[in-house]
Amino acid sequence: MSSQLRVYVPPHPMIRHWLTIAREKHTPVPLFRTAMAEMGKWLTYEAVREFLPVQEVNIETPLGTTAGQLIDSAVPLAFVPILRAGLSMLEGCQTLLPTANVYHLGLVRNEETLEASCYLNRLPERFAPQTRIFIVEPMMATGGSIISTLKLITERGADASLIRIINALCAPPALQLINQHFPAVQIYSGCIDEVVNEQGWIVPGLGDAGDRSFGT
Structure with missing residues (x-):
């Protein structure tokens, strides 16, 4: 039985709030950057649900003993932000998982062929077994960049079923491409817009997330 891509658009009021601010074309750079960081935080919060392994522990409270759970620190965690725009969400993601490695x-x-090319690769030679990987990619329109990223990561030993994508906004062409090549991956997105125009932009979208984050 073939698996099917799972895409989650959490009905969280904070995600909707900050996405709306990010979409508004008059939002100033500092506030736009805040909006992206906040979406990174809240989407990561949703993505870690039932994803991080825990260990049972017994602890002493001021009044007695009780059982509890801690995130298993032996399991590697990794963020892979896709530059430039991925950096705008990374800060928020890291507030929840500050010990995760960043690659x-x-x-x-x-802009003519819409094909992606890599100019910087700081991935490890091999990912450790059972590494939980969070790809931070604010915009997924045609899917070229995210497919290139998934190929690079899985070629280095990552398990596709242990990869989750933190995404502010996506469109059907990208989702269809991911479903075709990497159906085991899970996506946590702020919204799915229906249209990608001839220039490869999501409509209504929010423009260029990298340019708007860094004022360029």
Whole structure:
């Protein structure tokens, strides 16, 4: 039986609030960057649900003993932000998982062919077994960049079923491509817009997340 891509758009009021602020074209750079960081935080909060292994512990409270659970620190955690725009969400993601390793990946899209090429690769030679990986990619329109990223990561030993994508906004072409090549991956997105125009932009979208985050 073939698996099917799972895409979650959490009905969280904070995600909707900050996505709306990010969409508004008059939002100033500092506030836009705050919106992206907040979406990174809240989407990561949703993505870690039933994903991080825990260990049972017994502890002493001021009044007695009780059983509890801690996140298993022996299981590796990793963020892979896709530059530049991924950096805008990374800060928020890290507030929840501050001990996770960060492996930067720089991709640029050819505006004529819409194909992605890699200009910076700081991935490890091999990912440790059972590593939980969070790809931080604010925009997924045609899917070229995210497919290139998934290929690079899985070629280095990552288990696709242990990969989750933190995404502010996506569109059907990207989702269809991921479903075709990496159906075991799970996506946590702020919203799915229906249209990608001829220039490869999501409509209504929010523009260029990298440019709007860094004022360029």
